[in-house]
Amino acid sequence: MTRMPDSIRHTLRAAQHPARAVPCPHCGAHEHQPCTTPSKRRLMPQPHPQRVSNWVQIVACCPACQVEPGVPCHENGWPLRNGDTHPRRHIEAQETAA
Template sequence: MSRVFGVPLPPSIREAMRTQQHPARAVSCPHCGAHEHRPCTTPSKRRLMPQPHPQRVSAWVREMACCPECQVEPGVPCHQDGVPLRNGDTHARRNREALETAA
């Protein structure tokens, strides 16, 4: 008996299905190593996490939005008095701006 594989989804339908996911899934996770558009996992890689890790959200925000607090462009980490924030964190105002842009 042979297996018949279906036709791949068109990009428009695939993108519509992804709109239900957190927008931070657009980047890979620096914490657990999950690939783009895949859910984060526990350290044992056995369980899928319902929400992305905070480090993944910060990485996505860093790529998406300018920071109104420390005046940096997308791709540049946030800083406080010239010192980068701990663990690649981002300011709350930058987080809000990225979420508004994604909506």
């Protein structure tokens, strides 16, 4: 079996959602691997929302609650449910990845 040329490999990786840089807590997909359905038989075109939130939390500061990367978002001192992040933090993360 021949190996895929690095130029193609890097192009394909660049086209992936940046949240693939972190593992998925929902389906267990490893870093740089696509999320899967519960049966593990089909790959999903987009990562699970929790994976995206984890990536956003790692790479961006939150303009809404003023926390630094790595710190979970909060509302009035209470953590957001299910590890969610503020929508404005998602925008910051997308700008950082661009």
